[in-house]
Amino acid sequence: MYKLVMIRHGQSTWNLENRFSGWADVDLSEQGVAEAKEAGRLLKEAGFTFDVAHTSYLKRAVRTLWHVQDVMDLMWIPVVTDWRLNERHYGALTGLNKAETATKFGDDQVKVWRRSYDIPPPAQATADSAPDARYANIPVPLTECLKDTVERVLPYWHDVLAPAIRAGNNVLMAAHGNSMRALVKFLDGISDDDITELNIPNGIPLVYEFDADMKPVKHYYLGDQAEIAAKMAAVANQGKAK
Numbered sequence: 240m241y242k243l244v245m246i247r248h249g250q251s252t253w254n255l256e257n258r259f260s261g262w263a264d265v266d267l268s269e270q271g272v273a274e275a276k277e278a279g280r281l282l283k284e285a286g287f288t289f290d291v292a293h294t295s296y297l298k299r300a301v302r303t304l305w306h307v308q309d310v311m312d313l314m315w316i317p318v319v320t321d322w323r324l325n326e327r328h329y330g331a332l333t334g335l336n337k338a339e340t341a342t343k344f345g346d347d348q349v350k351v352w353r354r355s356y357d358i359p360p361p362a363q364a365t366a367d368s369a370p371d372a373r374y375a376n377i378p379v380p381l382t383e384c385l386k387d388t389v390e391r392v393l394p395y396w397h398d399v400l401a402p403a404i405r406a407g408n409n410v411l412m413a414a415h416g417n418s419m420r421a422l423v424k425f426l427d428g429i430s431d432d433d434i435t436e437l438n439i440p441n442g443i444p445l446v447y448e449f450d451a452d453m454k455p456v457k458h459y460y461l462g463d464q465a466e467i468a469a470k471m472a473a474v475a476n477q478g479k480a481k
């Protein structure tokens with residue numbers, strides 16, 4: 240049985256403040272650290288182990304991975320970081336409070352920006368003025384819709400993750416709400432309309448099992464299912480005016 244375990248980072252400081260994060264490199268909150276450790280505990284308890292881990296260039300995902308590795312006593316495994324697992328770029332919304340943005344533009348508009356498949360948030364006027372060495376050789380976007388994110392995440396799946404899993408490696412991927420939505424959309428064949436209702440909770444391991452053709456046969460979240468459902472609903476509600 241081939242498996243992939245994905246995990247969205249634990250709560251970040253900007254999740255806590257309810258701000259659009261995108262490519263802003265914000266760290267985990269105290270709760271986020273606790274969620275990451277608990278994810279490691281659940282994975283260990285359920286008997287998982289990993290040969291390699293993949294994560295983004297953003298510290299909230301990297302640090303989540305570190306905590307999981309630490310709790311699982313797997314700090315020695317190879318870790319690959321890649322910008323293609325980054326969160327969706329939130330354009331000009333980056334840093335804004337989600338509820339305040341909904342008060343200003345309406346819940347429906349914010350839902351379009353957060354969850355529609357092919358309508359991007361307004362673009363940043365210009366690229367960030369301070370060049371960041373990690374992005375020196377990549378096409379940094381000024382905004383992204385989920386479709387744009389799919390277009391960078393899927394090559395990573397086909398060229399890197401799927402071959403590694405198919406070769407017999409136990410792979411762990413620590414990433415973000417929307418880079419995971421991009422991969423899940425593909426794996427589960429979710430339509431452009433239905434993907435608008437999918438929300439990924441922070442810090443909960445999501446296990447995918449595949450057949451020999453790498454077609455998903457089963458997926459499930461590890462942990463208390465009622466708590467997970469509540470966390471997913473909370474993510475959906477972040478974009479509503481208070």
Ligand SMILES: O=C(O)[C@@H](CO)OP(=O)(O)O
Pocket residue numbers: 254258259260261262326327329337353416417474477478
């Ligand atoms: O702010 C973001 O970058 C993402 C994930 O935290 O938020 P949303 O759930 O609104 O897409």
